[in-house]
Amino acid sequence: MPIEVKNLSHIYSKGTPFESKALDDVSFNIEDGEFTCIIGHTGSGKSTLIQHLNGILKKTSGSIIINNEDITDSNMDLTRIRKKVGLVFQYPEYQLFEETIEKDIAYGPKNLEIEEDKIKQIVKDSMEMVGLDYSLKDRSPFELSGGQRRRVAIAGVIAMRPEVLILDEPTAGLDPHGRDEILDMIKGLHNKYNTTIILVSHSMEDVAKIADKLIVMAKGKVKYLGTPREVFQNETGLKEIGLDIPKVSSLMNRLKEKGFDIRTDIINIKEAKEEILRVLRGDNNA
Numbered sequence: 001m002p003i004e005v006k007n008l009s010h011i012y013s014k015g016t017p018f019e020s021k022a023l024d025d026v027s028f029n030i031e032d033g034e035f036t037c038i039i040g041h042t043g044s045g046k047s048t049l050i051q052h053l054n055g056i057l058k059k060t061s062g063s064i065i066i067n068n069e070d071i072t073d074s075n076m077d078l079t080r081i082r083k084k085v086g087l088v089f090q091y092p093e094y095q096l097f098e099e100t101i102e103k104d105i106a107y108g109p110k111n112l113e114i115e116e117d118k119i120k121q122i123v124k125d126s127m128e129m130v131g132l133d134y135s136l137k138d139r140s141p142f143e144l145s146g147g148q149r150r151r152v153a154i155a156g157v158i159a160m161r162p163e164v165l166i167l168d169e170p171t172a173g174l175d176p177h178g179r180d181e182i183l184d185m186i187k188g189l190h191n192k193y194n195t196t197i198i199l200v201s202h203s204m205e206d207v208a209k210i211a212d213k214l215i216v217m218a219k220g221k222v223k224y225l226g227t228p229r230e231v232f233q234n235e236t237g238l239k240e241i242g243l244d245i246p247k248v249s250s251l252m253n254r255l256k257e258k259g260f261d262i263r264t265d266i267i268n269i270k271e272a273k274e275e276i277l278r279v280l281r282g283d284n285n286a
Helices: 047-051 078-084 101-111 114-131 146-158 176-193 204-210 237-242 247-257 269-283
Strands: 003-012 020-030 035-039 061-066 085-088 164-168 194-201 213-216 223-227
Touching: 003 035, 003 146, 020 047, 020 061, 020 176, 020 223, 035 047, 035 204, 047 164, 047 194, 078 085, 101 114, 101 146, 114 146, 114 176, 146 164, 176 194, 176 204, 194 204, 194 223, 223 237, 237 247
Parallel strands: 035 194, 035 213, 085 164, 164 194
Antiparallel strands: 003 020, 003 061, 213 223
């Protein structure tokens, strides 16, 4: 589902001494099936932004068009929109409450009044999609590891069959292995089902691996917008707002500063290795 955000602004506590502008004239497009990452420091407006994308928060001004429908229209059926736009909050495993994995994942589909026999298949499919063996269905989610509990929580959102999946810091609090597993699982979902995915993160290393597009937020505004290669060319500007670039990109910039005729739009180790070997060989065909 394509998404168009036009001149979106949000002011908390408007008209009071505590008035605070969280979003300031934000505009961008997300194409159908695109994997977009939103990055920025705490207070940049990331979480406020994504809560507008399925109608949890109401705009102060502007509009959000999803699949040619303006979801900010006062007459919009937001329940219908939320079935299409799934939102996974940070630490979603804290919202698990059922006694078994199967019951927890089935909770959403039951609320949609889907037939019982279809729900069982939905649970099975959703567990498969997040890399959980169906044989675990009768276990308590609280017996699982942190990474597995998070998979259950994400499966519960996927079971609603959203066309857009939004995840707020899905790797927060996980160890490096757990973080990589969750990111690989999300990327696998995107590749297999062409789901439109919006992922909020503060890790430049992570987003460099998975994103088609980056939206960099700062003080409620879109500071940079583009592919990872394009955005990471702005090392100085990113540092000014408290963000960094992937270490490998920083390395290439330092080599360039030392006088090497080297590309600086490198975002992964494989590319860096090939580029450094090219320079060492004296090959001028960059």
